[in-house]
Amino acid sequence: MANRPKASSPAREAKSEEGFARVTRAFADDPEVSFGRLFASDGLKVHNKIFAMLVRGSLVVKLPKARVDALVGARNGERFDPGHGRLMKEWVVIAPGAGEWLALAQEARRFVGG
Numbered sequence: 001m002a003n004r005p006k007a008s009s010p011a012r013e014a015k016s017e018e019g020f021a022r023v024t025r026a027f028a029d030d031p032e033v034s035f036g037r038l039f040a041s042d043g044l045k046v047h048n049k050i051f052a053m054l055v056r057g058s059l060v061v062k063l064p065k066a067r068v069d070a071l072v073g074a075r076n077g078e079r080f081d082p083g084h085g086r087l088m089k090e091w092v093v094i095a096p097g098a099g100e101w102l103a104l105a106q107e108a109r110r111f112v113g114g
Contacts, residue, residue, distance in 0.1 A: 016057035016096050023052065023059070023105045032113060044105065046113035052105040055080075059094040059101045061108035068092045071099070 020042065027033040027044060034045050041060075043053030052061045060080050063071075071077035071092050076099050080091035094104055 051112035
């Protein structure tokens with residue numbers, strides 16, 4: 001189902017927050033990356049552009065459309081819907097345990113940061 005991330009249980013939420021904290025720490029020494037609240041989620045930006053965020057317990061990253069298509073096709077992710085019923089072509093939702101969050105965030109940082 002290609003939808004917004006599903007609501008989380010407290011255990012899943014804690015696991016997700018820990019996983020996203022590891023991702024965030026990996027970018028701590030990158031002077032071009034900032035961390036903060038983005039919309040209603042915690043997220044990472046490069047050159048003031050969002051590249052990764054934690055939304056309802058899932059990692060959401062911006063990647064090239066072809067890469068998003070491949071992840072969705074392999075059932076490793078779902079297209080992101082920010083809430084208005086329109087799926088985003090370059091954004092993918094990765095559930096906890098459904099992929100290597102850090103590697104995908106690094107890929108997203110390269111894509112967005114140039």
